[in-house]
Amino acid sequence: MADANVRMPEEAKERLAAIAAGEGLSLRAYLARLADTLLTPQERAEQAEKARAALHQWTGYDPSPDEEQSLDEELDRRLARAVGR
Numbered sequence: 132m133a134d135a136n137v138r139m140p141e142e143a144k145e146r147l148a149a150i151a152a153g154e155g156l157s158l159r160a161y162l163a164r165l166a167d168t169l170l171t172p173q174e175r176a177e178q179a180e181k182a183r184a185a186l187h188q189w190t191g192y193d194p195s196p197d198e199e200q201s202l203d204e205e206l207d208r209r210l211a212r213a214v215g216r
Contacts, residue, residue, distance in 0.1 A: 134159075 144158070151161030170178065187193045194202065 147161065148158045151158045154161065156164070
């Protein structure tokens with residue numbers, strides 16, 4: 132596997148290195164593991180579509196885009212209130 136150089140602020144590198152060390156990993160190993168656990172935007176969209184299809188099959192629930200937007204806004208309001216923003 133070829134290595135890559137990534138430019139980032141020194142503070143971010145030091146923080147990530149400390150987190151990695153706390154887990155007994157090198158920064159390189161920690162970042163490789165982290166990359167394996169995250170989804171790309173396309174993968175997230177695919178999983179969301181699968182979840183929507185499963186929800187619709189299970190419950191028949193199929194919100195319109197306007198309903199989804201309204202529910203997202205309500206969730207954002209509640210989350211902001213919960214964290215005191």
